[in-house]
Amino acid sequence: MNFKRRAVAAAAVLAVASAGLAAVQATAEATQPEPRARPAACPDLTVSRGWYGENKARLQHLIDTYGHCGSGQRTGGAKPVAVFDWDNTVIKNDVGDATMFWLLRHGKIRTPQGGDWHTTSRYLTDPAAKALTKACPATGTTLPTHRNTARGTACADEIHSVYGEGTTTTGKAAFAGFDHRRMEPQYAWLAQLTRGWSTPQVKRFAAAARAENLATPIGTRQRVGTGQATGWVRYYDQQRDLIRTLKKAGFDVYVVSASPEPVAEVWSRSVGVDARHTIGIRSVTAHGRHTAHLKGCGTVRDGDDSMITYIDGKRCWINQEIYGVRGAAAEKVRPAAKRQVFAAGDSDTDISFLRDATALRLVLNRNKNELMCRAYDNADRRWLINPMFIEPKGAKTDPYPCATTGYTGRNGDAGPVRRTDGSVIPDQRDTVHAPTRTP
Structure with a gap:
């Protein structure tokens, strides 16, 4: 076959192949489902302000x-x-905080069983139990944290410190011996201090605290004992x-x-x-x-x-x-x-x-x-x-200390934050935050 005949034959083969490919593409396109329009009934987010980026x-x-x-x-x-x-x-x-502060201001925390503060939490330390016993002597069914007296405010201050700071008013650790990946005894203590009340009663206390905290202006502070606490x-x-x-x-x-x-x-x-x-x-x-x-x-x-x-x-x-x-x-x-x-x-x-x-x-x-x-x-x-x-x-x-102390272990020790594969996450910079104000 001379060169001219070979060229014609090659062109014919190429044409057939091209026609076949075009037919395959046309068939594929015909069998692909058309993009589905989003139904008008799909629910939409309606609040746009406050969302960052995408x-x-x-x-x-x-x-x-x-x-x-x-x-x-x-x-x-x-x-x-x-x-x-x-x-x-x-x-x-925090609604737990709001409820705790309401309980203190209204004298709704009951005296511990037998006057022993250790019965309120298995993790309460001896110094904390002693401080609470001294500040809150067991003289009645409920504690006088709502009274503006030396005894009432001292008791409210000690409970507020143990709950809010995890320390006594003198700075001693209030809780110890817990698994830091399963338990936060300060949070648990609020539930434990509802001892003696029924669930409907606890809900009524929470509802009263809710009403107060929604009604007060943003930034309100409230008095608890001799101190101040968030009130909104x-x-x-x-x-x-x-x-x-x-x-x-x-x-x-x-x-x-x-x-x-x-x-x-x-x-x-x-x-x-x-x-x-x-x-x-x-x-x-x-x-x-x-x-x-x-x-x-x-x-x-x-x-x-x-x-x-x-x-x-x-x-x-x-x-x-x-x-x-x-x-x-x-x-x-x-x-x-x-x-x-x-x-x-x-x-x-x-x-x-x-x-x-x-x-x-x-x-x-x-x-x-x-x-x-x-x-x-x-x-x-x-x-x-x-x-x-x-x-x-x-x-x-x-930066966030991811590579060194960003992780808290079960015993409370700090360590690096690791990915699922065990690799350490490097320190990270904070880039998503409130807009920087220019003077």
Whole structure:
């Protein structure tokens, strides 16, 4: 075959091949589904102010993907789960604090059983028990913390210090011997000091504190004993809107709080989260009244008082109460298909259940070391960081000490923050914060 004939033959082959490729492409294009328009009925986030960068858009995409409008719902018809921490995540300030201060100002804390303060917490130190006994002598059913007398204010001051600072008024450690990844005895102590009251009574106390703290102006301080304490709380409009939209899209929305459960229930119902979907510190009851003991989770028995809804304890309570897992398995990370798709938090107490979320994790920046180390590292690109919606913090001047002391171990020792693969997260700079004001 001469050169001319070979060229013609090659051209013919190329034409046939090109025609075949075009036919294949046309067939493929014809069989591809057309992009689906987003149905008008899909629920939208309506509050835009306060969201940082693309956070609102990414949250909307999560809702569209996993809610009724998307294909992200679990097999078998199970709803996608979203879990929110409560204090300083859904609201500004702390409802546990608000309740404790109300109890002190109204003289609603009962005298410890037998006058022994050690019965209020297994982790209370001897110096703290002695200081409390001296400041709060057992002379009645309830303590006179509401009275503006030397005895009343001294008692209120000592309880306030032990609860708020974790020390006596003379600076001695108030709690010791606890697992720092499962227990915060200061938080637990509020639930334990509701001993002797019924759950409806505790809810009434919390409701009274709620009414006061919502009615006072932002920035209000209140007197507790001879000192001052925060005297206001506000719901975040952005989080109320996010919860409403998630629920409307078909998500199962839960609150998991390190405040006493009856207290959290009083507050959470105003964002549409009912008691069944609110998990907090649970008290063991006897004869219809709270005791100074706490319900357990996983391998921790009721009354052992060694685990609350705190760091790894939040994971356990989520697995147990939302997914029905019992025993040691509740304390472990579950398969991805059996975990929440979304979680929101603000503090190191939320680390474990935030890491367990499979799609997005929203963090409100309160400069908490381990949480911000992991969020800024953003190894899987699923972390969203947002300044607080009310009184956001400015830029942290020093980097987060991720490579050295950002992690708190079970015994309380500080160490480096590590990724799942064991590698150390380098120190991180604070870049998502309140806008810098120019003079």
